[in-house]
Amino acid sequence: MKLIIDTDPGIDDAMAIAYAAAAPEIDLIGLTTVFGNTHVHQSSRNARFLLHMLGLDAPVAEGAACAIGQDTHAPSEHVHGPEGFGDITDIPEIGANHPKSAAEFLVDMARRHKGELVVCAVGPLTNIAQAMQLDPAFATNIKRLVIMGGAVYCPGNITPHAEANIYHDAKAADVIFAAPPETVLVGLDVTLKTLYETADFDALADQSLDMGGFLRDISRFYLKFYKEVGGLEGCGLHDSTAVIACTHEPMFETVETGLQVVTEGPETGATRPIPSRPPVRVCRDVDGAGVVHLFTERVATLP
Template identity: 45%
Template sequence: MTETPAAIVIDTDPGVDDAMAILYALADPEIELLGLTTVFGNVPEPVATRNALQLALLAGAPALPVAAGAARPRLQPPRPFATDVHGADGLGTAVLPPLPPGRLPDPRPAARFLAETCAARPGEVTIVAVGPLTNLAAALDVHPAIARQARGVIVMGGALRQKGNVTPFAEANIHQDPHAAAAVFAAPWAVTLVGLDVTERVILTAADLAPMVARSPRCGALLAEAAEFYFAFHKASEGLDGCHLHDPTAVIAALRPELFRTAVAPVEVTVRGPEAGRTREAPEAAARPLTLCLGVDAPAVRARFLEILHAGRLP
């Protein structure tokens, strides 16, 4: 265990695997979760914000700041929400507890929350972005100092050496707002791309969640019910008995970079046309270099995720 927990903000569009990532971060003693910022993507932004607030409440963190963010892409028309993957409200058929009166989002918009959180602890805060990158691009627009004040950015997004998951070319988060992704990748901060090249290698099954249901009944039951819908989608679309552990893998990458095989190279983002959202390694002079996760110790990442969720630290 690290001596000092890693300070993290998760930018999210919950989403079943987002919920997995949020609950993991709240349970991991090596993480100091400073807040959640929400964005459209898997669901509309108001639903994402409500889900984030409810997940924090369910997990026994009712005071965790949740700042609402972008409701649409920067330039392109909005894409369809991922209701076929995550359900109409983002968490399959699971029903979250109602919010108590007065439990509202942080009054700051997400871009300001990100900037002020990083400015308050310069060089300490890692932003883990597991949705479209619109909030991060907005923060760069209004608060450009965030690029030198953040410790770094972990992006769950992209598909470098394999096909996408929403088109043959594009991964969902980048596809939702490729202009934002291009702005984030061009900014002078340390970006690590945790894309489908590694996240599709880490598989979770329904049986994996059973011990969590026993040891953290409230959160475990919610996650197991939400995951049923997610598992059914993967079975129907890929014949997979389980699901890809996309967003939790990105959170784990922030703490366990040694579990990933990486390369350093610039990345180009296609922003329009039939290949919109495509990410590919670019010539050296074309863009700023990013850290690219190209391989993963999938059993170790899965084991870390299950170790934390099975420990019984959540209610």
């Protein structure tokens, strides 16, 4: 399966990219970057660093620096650290970005791999909305869009109503859901059922010394946030669960519904079912233990 991950690395993004590199079903043909956990230039630097660590020769196309209609963005430093990788702050600049923007790269790859390309968006949805606006055929050229985002039947995590990725560009999300490609939404309804604990990271690092050890080290900051804010003993495999949903659909229980996103006011970012819109598949349940096992099994094969 040909895959592009639209990403804002980010600790859980790093885990998802590592999983994609290790999964034999996935041909990772590129990363597109967006603001979110970090500023977009940090996202791109981190993405190129991760690909270098993983030994992958794949392009990184830089995308949106802020939400539609906005000119600034404040990263989630309290969740992911000042550079996106927890307490690790000395991250080298390796290589260069692709000459085209994220939206242009997405449109080009969708045309080149028409009917084959899956796009997994694990950050704010600005690049995807821009690709749809750049080329109306983008939505039908891709095979499927898998989104890590939303809290349709459960509370949000950045506000009581909203999940962070949707919240950070609610207008972009609503543009997509108004006329979506074939879409699967992997939101907090399922990702908080895939907790990865300190012992899991330690076991992973014992098997994958370099990549597993790196994920263990950057996870400490993230796990501390989950403990202090949510009282949880682990972190949700948010982005990795979305990547797993790209290839392991039977592990998920879904319902079909149209979605509308609140774009202003105190409930900005809320993802609400609305029958009048084209349906997307919303994940309602997951084999959480199976996702955790599969993540460890695959990433443990990395050096």
